[in-house]
Amino acid sequence: MxxxxxxxxxxxxxxxxxxxxxxxxxxxxxxxxxxxxxxxxxxxxxxxxxxxxxxxxxxxxxxxxxxxxxxxxxxxxxxxxxxxxxxxxxxxxxxxxxxxxxxxxxAMERRYTFRLVQRRAPVTHDRGRVWQVLNPLDADAMREGATFLTGLHDFTTFRSSMCQAASPVKTLDEIRLEECDYPGGQEIRFHLRARSFLHNQVRSIVGTLERVGAGSWAPEAVKQALEARDRAACGPVCPPQGLYLTGVGYPDDPFAA
The missing domain is CATH 3.30.70.580 (Pseudouridine synthase I, catalytic domain, N-terminal subdomain)
Structure with missing residues (x-):
């Protein structure tokens, strides 16, 4: 066939x-x-x-x-x-x-992007397609917090209790934050790349980094949460509507030609 x-x-x-x-x-x-x-x-x-x-x-x-x-x-x-x-x-x-x-x-890797919009006025055209927060965020602080998560780690803290993966150990190859102009506010895009992800891993990471950007967590608290290997140490899990599966990598890309 x-x-x-x-x-x-x-x-x-x-x-x-x-x-x-x-x-x-x-x-x-x-x-x-x-x-x-x-x-x-x-x-x-x-x-x-x-x-x-x-x-x-x-x-x-x-x-x-x-x-x-x-x-x-x-x-x-x-x-x-x-x-x-x-x-x-x-x-x-x-x-x-x-x-x-x-x-x-x-598949050799999956790529996800999470769109977070910070502005006071409700979003209209992107309703259901971004996560909106009202207060300003410090993108550089979030970048600093993200550095503790790249590489090979036990991601138990950032794993859903319903995750069916055999192991919480994963290698996160990249977390990159991109700041974009947005009418009346700012958009921050989180680009994550790994061979595979745990259930709710991306949303758990973004929700935790948002707390850093808001000033509620110090960047070093992300490292402490990771090392705790305890789901209770995770920040809030952000809603799904800002998350996009943007690409899948293969040894030979079937769509390259």
Whole structure:
């Protein structure tokens, strides 16, 4: 059966997350599988590089699917986008891949961006797409706090109690803060890169660094929280709507050509 990789963009607001839900709630996986069933009747199961939570968005999710028909890749993406309407899900590209390529298990890294907006006036155009805080933030203090988190660590403090990963030990390759102009305030984007992440790890890290930026925590308190290896030592977990899965890295990028 021909295997295809799909690069997918979606607004996670109306979904209960990526993963298909047994209770019948809307999911991104379910929407794409339903569109596939319109092209080739029957049950379809696709695999994704990352199972984003409810309300989390993506600009570079990757999924693989096996189909009976040898589709032209461009026509496959066009047909899927037609059948995905009006769901806020878009197939950016479809490419034919080798039978041993797997969206999840072949991945070498995942990249996430979290958008935090600081301003007093309510956001309008970005409602549901950013986390808004009202008070000014010290981005340099947050950068200092973030330096304690890069590298190989036991991230128990920044791991959800529902996390199913076998180990809390992960290597966080990068945390980079980008300051952007924003009408009436400021936007800070947190760019994180790692081979894999624990459940709620990114949101736990950003929520903790926000406390540093607000002046409630000293930057060194992030190091103390990490070393505590205790979920209770974590700062607040920030809401999901500012989080985006922006890319997945592979030894050979199937979308490079």
């Amino acid at each position: 021909p295997r295809y990789a799909l690069k997918i963009e979606y607004d996670g607001t109306p979904f209960a997350g990526w993963q298909r839900q047994a209770q019948g709630q809307a999911s991104v996986q379910g929407a794409v599988e339903a569109a596939l069933a319109k092209l080739e009747p029957g049950q379809h199961t696709i695999a994704a590089a990352g199972r984003t939570d409810a309300g989390v968005h993506a600009t570079g999710q990757v999924a693989t699917c096996d189909l009976a028909r040898d589709w032209d890749a461009f026509r496959l993406s066009e047909a899927l986008n037609f059948h995905l309407k009006p769901a806020p899900v878009s197939i950016l590209r479809a490419v034919r891949v080798a039978d041993d390529f797997h969206a999840r298990f072949s």
